[in-house]
Every structure is written in C-alpha cells, then in structure tokens.
Amino acid sequence: MPMIANFPVELLEEHRAWHHMHMLSSSSPFPVGYGLDFLQFHRNFIRKALDWYMQAGHDPALVTPWPAVPEPIRRSYCYNLAAEDRIVRRPETFASADELGRFIEGSGLHGCIHEQAALLYGEPELNDFDYAPRHTEFYQFHGLIDRWYRNWEGLAQFARGLTHWCGSFDRGEDEVLFYRPEDATWWLGRPQVSQGRTLSGLEWSPAGCSREFGPMEDGRPLHIRDVDGDGRSEIVFFEPVSRRWITGKLKAGRICWYSL
Numbered sequence: 001m002p003m004i005a006n007f008p009v010e011l012l013e014e015h016r017a018w019h020h021m022h023m024l025s026s027s028s029p030f031p032v033g034y035g036l037d038f039l040q041f042h043r044n045f046i047r048k049a050l051d052w053y054m055q056a057g058h059d060p061a062l063v064t065p066w067p068a069v070p071e072p073i074r075r076s077y078c079y080n081l082a083a084e085d086r087i088v089r090r091p092e093t094f095a096s097a098d099e100l101g102r103f104i105e106g107s108g109l110h111g112c113i114h115e116q117a118a119l120l121y122g123e124p125e126l127n128d129f130d131y132a133p134r135h136t137e138f139y140q141f142h143g144l145i146d147r148w149y150r151n152w153e154g155l156a157q158f159a160r161g162l163t164h165w166c167g168s169f170d171r172g173e174d175e176v177l178f179y180r181p182e183d184a185t186w187w188l189g190r191p192q193v194s195q196g197r198t199l200s201g202l203e204w205s206p207a208g209c210s211r212e213f214g215p216m217e218d219g220r221p222l223h224i225r226d227v228d229g230d231g232r233s234e235i236v237f238f239e240p241v242s243r244r245w246i247t248g249k250l251k252a253g254r255i256c257w258y259s260l
Helices: 011-023 033-057 080-087 097-106 110-119 135-160
Strands: 165-166 175-181 185-194 196-208 224-227 234-239 244-251 254-257
Touching: 011 033, 011 165, 033 097, 080 135, 080 196, 097 110, 110 135, 110 165, 135 165, 135 224, 175 196, 234 254
Parallel strands: 196 254
Antiparallel strands: 165 175, 175 185, 185 196, 224 234, 234 244, 244 254
C-alpha cells in the first residue's frame, strides 16, 4: 500500500513529539492518565490527518479502519490473543478509558501491530513512530483501535443511563445509534446534508424495537461492535429468558434481529 504523498510535516512532527514526550523505559509501568491521553490524542490526530487527506483528494478506501486485526498479525509471536479477547468481548471489565488505553499499550498489542504491520506490508516506517503516520496502514489499524475505544465508551455511557453510541451502523462513519428505554425503541441519527454540504445537527429516524427481548438496561451483557467484519457495528446482547445471544444489524435504516 502507498506512502501518502505530500504528507504535512507539521502533522508528522505532532505525532513524533507526542510519542517522544511520553516515551517510557521498558521496565516502567504506564502511569495513570497515560491511557486516556493515548486514546484521545490518536483519535484527534487521526481526525485531523484524515481531514487533510480527504481535502487532498486521496483515496478514502486506503484508510478505512480494519474490521479486525489481520490473521498474519494475530498469529505472530508478539500478539496477545487473550488481551484482544478481553478488549473486544469483555470491554465492560475496564473501569475507565484510561485503564483501557494503558491495557492496549501494556499488553503489547499496539506495539505488536506496528511491528508486524511493517513486516506484513513491507513498510519498515510503520514500526517507527516518527514516520508511521505518512502510511495509509497507520489509519487502518489506529481506526480499529479507536473502534475498540468507541465500544467501551458506549458501554460506559449505557451504565450511566446515556444510551447512545457513535460510529458506523448503516451507511456512514458519523452516525449515532440511540436506545430509548421507556419504549425499547432504537433510533438512528445521521448528519444532515444539503447540496453536498454536511450541516450541523442530526436527522433522526426510527430504526426498530426490541421490546420482545425485554429491557436492555437490566444488566444483561450488551455490546455494540462489528461482529461480522463488514466495518459496521451491530447490537449484540444476551437474552436471559431464552438464554440466547441476539444480534441486531441495520439494513437500509432498519434493525434486523437474529439469534447467534
């Protein structure tokens, strides 16, 4: 995959400076606060870099987040499958975003992905924090890491009664999925667009109802994540009466429910 032509020097320097400022010795634990800083810095950096990338007319398909970590990387000596399983399948076990971010770093997942992606794609700079952002793969795997973060955010919000998730559910990257507990309905919010321009605010439409499965807020395991690898998140939960796992997938703005 290609190096990004004319990548801004100031963006490269911003990423380099953050990592050099937060560089730790191999024996040092990641301090409290590092994990949240890691997640938020990279989310903001990716957004800023991709805004430039799109305005420069580059191919958006080359920076689409991975739906999952490629198997050659997952089978490598440094990849921690148990750590990935906890992040993807049990995000509710992290008490805070800071704990999640420190775990992604402390488990070696982030460093291993950089190292093995460099080998897999024949791009040594992917394993060099000073230059990795000028390669398209950087945005593919950091986009996936940000989706792990979004999944945790959604579950944390749900526990606090804030029942909405941001991401890609039907046909866009900037959608919002909202669950209304009082009537067990789900709503999809999409950015308003007029004459090719994205406007402020969301346009909401009903997406479905889950009343038949009981209240989602009863403490059951519930995840909002991409389970089929198509780049869009689904609703996945355990239905305690029938003891089944149910998944809800949005198709043309409506949720279709399936038993797993």
